[in-house]
Amino acid sequence: MNALPSHLELVRGVVLPKPVGAHPVLDFVNTRSEWTSRASARTEWLTSYEAFLIWNAYVGLQSSALTDRLIEQADPVEAARSLRTTLDFRSDLYDVLTGAAGNAFEPVARLVEKASGRLRLVRSDNKITWELPEDVVLPLHHLAVLAGELLTGASREYVRTCPSCGWLFLNPRGRRRWCSMATCGNRAKARAHAARVR
Numbered sequence: 001m002n003a004l005p006s007h008l009e010l011v012r013g014v015v016l017p018k019p020v021g022a023h024p025v026l027d028f029v030n031t032r033s034e035w036t037s038r039a040s041a042r043t044e045w046l047t048s049y050e051a052f053l054i055w056n057a058y059v060g061l062q063s064s065a066l067t068d069r070l071i072e073q074a075d076p077v078e079a080a081r082s083l084r085t086t087l088d089f090r091s092d093l094y095d096v097l098t099g100a101a102g103n104a105f106e107p108v109a110r111l112v113e114k115a116s117g118r119l120r121l122v123r124s125d126n127k128i129t130w131e132l133p134e135d136v137v138l139p140l141h142h143l144a145v146l147a148g149e150l151l152t153g154a155s156r157e158y159v160r161t162c163p164s165c166g167w168l169f170l171n172p173r174g175r176r177r178w179c180s181m182a183t184c185g186n187r188a189k190a191r192a193h194a195a196r197v198r
């Protein structure tokens with residue numbers, strides 16, 4: 001059996017990138033490789049609705065019990081539609097977060113508003129929380145709500161782009177240059193070394 005590269009992990013039969021963004025919304029954006037080219041990704045990790053659900057549980061956005069229920073309940077046609085909307089949202093959100101020119105803001109804003117409009121305040125055992133209806137679009141709408149918070153919150157100004165692969169990460173202390181030393185950082189070091197010895 002071949003070992004996976006250290007930046008990937010096998011979770012419930014699905015290969016997923018380990019989180020490096022320091023924010024779940026940025027790790028969501030980092031679920032495809034090479035944002036530097038807008039061509040289709042060399043590696044797409046959200047290969048199915050089920051993979052998207054497993055990713056949500058992996059990064060701690062939802063429980064595995066909820067993940068199991070959503071997998072069980074999902075209508076295949078609705079699940080496929082929800083995945084397409086999720087991938088479109090991811091692409092538009094990337095443009096908004098990186099300040100790219102274009103028409104990405106409108107679709108992002110409309111989805112964030114739609115998702116936020118479905119939030120309900122729920123009280124159980126003296127704990128009060130915001131909750132979304134449990135349906136096929138719950139994981140996407142949860143991410144949309146979090147994206148709205150990130151875009152309008154104090155962390156927004158610390159979002160940085162990896163110069164090698166285009167992945168996003170929070171850099172509040174200004175010390176990080178790469179998405180991950182294990183991948184892009186080491187590649188850059190190797191390139192610099194090769195240039196010196198040439």
Ligand SMILES: [Zn+2]
Nearest residue numbers: 162165179184
């Ligand atoms: Zn990178």
